[in-house]
Every structure is written in structure tokens, then in C-alpha cells.
Amino acid sequence: MDRRLMTAVGVALLVALAGCSGVTGTTGDIGADANPVSAEEPTLERSIEVTASGEATTEPDRATIRVAVTATGDTSAAVRDDLADADGALRAALTDWGIDEDDIRTDVYDVRETYETRENPDRAKYQGIHRYAVTIDDVDAVGDVIDVAVDAGADEVQRIEFGLSEEREREVRAAAIENAMANADADAAVLANASGLEVTGAYRVSTADSGVTPYRIAETAMSGDDGGASTGIETGDVTVRITVNVLYGAAQA
Template sequence: MNRTLATAIGVALLVALAGCAGLAGSTGDADVGANENAGDDPALDRSIDVTADGEAAAEPDRATVRVAVTATGDDSAAVRDELAAGDEELRAALTEWGIDEDDIRTDRYDVRESHETRDDPERTEYEGVHSYAVTIDDVDAVGEVIDVSVDAGADEVQRIEFGLTDEREQEVRETAIENAMSNADSDAAVLADSSGLEITGAYRVSTADTGVTPYRVSDAEMLAASGDDGDAATGVETGDVSVEVSVNVVYGAEEA
């Protein structure tokens, strides 16, 4: 091998070794950094784990009125036609009153043979129902909406559900969370005192799903409230809507 070739091979080996050395140094630095980060969140020597509920209530600012148009007949097509005519009249009356079309939703649509004639080979009768959920943000106008619906051909006023708008529900939920945290703090204090510990602070906090309980008024309750005249548009009372939240809190603790 001549001197020029030997020199070239030596330089190539030096470059390759230098590259390997640099790679090994980068990997080591990365490992050190990972170990340092892992030490930033050490495990607690002592902890108290508490799950607590919190509830808050508010007056409703939204209502959903469920009404239905019904039809019966010897022919299923005739029943469907009657329901279609009722649908057109009801929607027209409600939108004219001021309800947005998007707030009038079909809740149920069904056409089937009547139970009374199902086992009678000599007679066939069909019955149909088209139920609607009508949502309004003015809870004081529930009676008017019922009046408009009945005057437009609704045969049933099935239920009224009083609830909260999204914005109001979020506000009430925040209050429920505050109440849940207060209950958790109280429970943790009792547990710590009973265990000879002292709480150093909240270490980890999480919430579970929110439960919202609307205020519902059934058909029977509306009839009872309306008196002998059967006017379901009067005497409809509202009630508070409740929001419940569950929190889980892990508290750091030390010997008292």
C-alpha cells in the first residue's frame, strides 16, 4: 500500500470515530435531562384521597313544551295525510307566534295498527302520533305556547320541562364545583385530624360528569293545576333546576 492511500484511510477512520463520539455524547445528555424532569413530580409520601359531591340550583331560563298531533282512520295513508296536515298547521302557527323553526323538533313519529283492532279480522283501524319538542327561552310564555299549539290542532300536551341555557348552566356548574371542593376540604380535614396528619395542600384535582336535573311538569300535573275547566295554559308553575358535580381531590399530607 502506498503512502497516499494509507493517509486517506487514516483520515476516514478519524472522521468516523469522531462522529460516533459526538452521537454518544448527545444520547447521554438526553438521558440526563429525562432523569431531571422525572424528579420534578415526586410521589407523595402521605396523601388523602377524597371524592365529594357539590350541588347548586337556579331558576330556569329555558322551557321545552312537548305536544302531539294524533290521528286515527281505517287507512294508514289517510292517517299519514292527516298528520302531515296537522304538522303544517302547527308549525305555521308556532313560527307566526315567534318561535324559530329550528326550535320545533320532531320528538316521535309513529303510525301503526290500533291495539283494539289488531285481533279483529273484520275491522282494521290505524292510529298515528307526531310528537314535538318546542323550545323557548321565555319561561313565562309557556302558557301562550300551549294555547297556540292547542288552537293549531295539537291533541296532547304531554310534558313541560324547565331547564337552563348553556351559559346559565355553566354558571351554576361553577358554583356546584365550588361547593364540591368545599365539601372535599371539610372531609379531608376530618380524615387528617383522625389520622394524626396535617394537610399540605391539594396535589391533584379532577371532576366527574355533570348531572343536570330539570324541573318537569307532567300532563296529569298540568290538568290538576288548571282546575275543572281543563285549561292547561294556566296554573303552570316552575321550579328550580339543579346541577350536581363530583370531584376527586388528592391532598398532600404530613405528620402533625
């Protein structure tokens, strides 16, 4: 082969290799910047994993009263008209008492056809119900609100639920978490002792199930023909429960 040709080929080969080297280096730098290497999470040689629950109770600071008006008639339009009239009267009475309109919500509204029977051929063909959820922050005033609703035309008080405001629930939830962690620590200590280990500290903590159990009064039929006697309602505590999962580090005792 001609010596000049060999020299040209050699130069071209060196240029090609230099170009490949440059591309490879650039790609590596980009990859390093895009995906920096992070320190790996340390591995525990020995560990104890515990799931524990805790709860906290407190007096309620909020109540929801479910009251309903009912109507019957020969036509669905007649039933709807009756419910509309009752709606205006009930809302006016409750807002005049001091309840904000946003705290009077429709919970159930239903108008449906009924069916005649041989035993009662004159039975109304349509019936309707409009149920409201009325929320108040003064739990001591539940009886007064019931009286106002019944006097304004409510036919039923179906359920009373005592619960917590958002702020109060957060406070009680924090107490429930502390109790759950105390139970987890105690369980971990027992497990460690039974295994010839000792707990070196909590390594990972997370919450699992949680919930609030309000105090409820079951469905009750009410009537306005009570001679004007006021309604007295007793309250009960509200419970907040939470479950925690805790991974503890451990060492040989």
C-alpha cells in the first residue's frame, strides 16, 4: 500500500477515535449531572418491627342534628309543594335562632309513589321526605335547636351526632399518636427482652389506620305536641384512634 495512503488512513482513524472519546466523555458528564449518586440508606443488622394502636377521648365541641319534614299527597307536585313550604318555614326558624344558612344542609330529599292496598284503598299515592343536617358548635344548645325545628314543622329527629371541630380533632389526634407510640415502645421492649436484644431507637415510623368515633343518639321520632316542654339531650365522649407502624433498630444485649 502507498505510504501516503497509510498515513492518511492512520490520521483518519485517530480522528475517529478522538471523536468517540469526546462523545463518550460528554455523555458521562451529562449522566452524572442528571442522576447524582445518593448515599444509600444504612441497613439494619437487627431490627424489631411493631404495629400498635392508641386512642384519646374528649368531650365534643360540635353537634350535627338530622331533622326531617314529611308530606303525603295525591300527586308528586302536591308533595313537592308541601315540602317546599315546610323548607321555608324550617330554615327561617333556624336562621332566626342564630344558625348560619351554610350549616343547614339537605341530607336526603325523596319523593316517590306508593301503592294502594285492599286493606287501605284510600292510601295516599305519593309521599316525600326532606331531611336536613343541622350543625352547631354549641353542644349544650342541641335541645333548643330540636325544639325550634319541631315547632317550625319538623316531623322527625332521626339522629344526633356529637363530634369535633377540625382544630379540636387535630389536638386529640396528636394525643392519640403519642399514646400509640408509647404502646409501640412498650411492645418493642418486650419483644427485645424476649429475643435477647435491646432497642437502639426508632428507625422508621408511619401511621396506618385512623378514625374518629363520634357519640351518636339513635333515631328518635319527635312531635311538636309536647306541651312546650324543652328537650334535654345528654352528650358523651368522642374517641380518636390511630395505628402506627414502627421499625426499631436493635443490638445484641
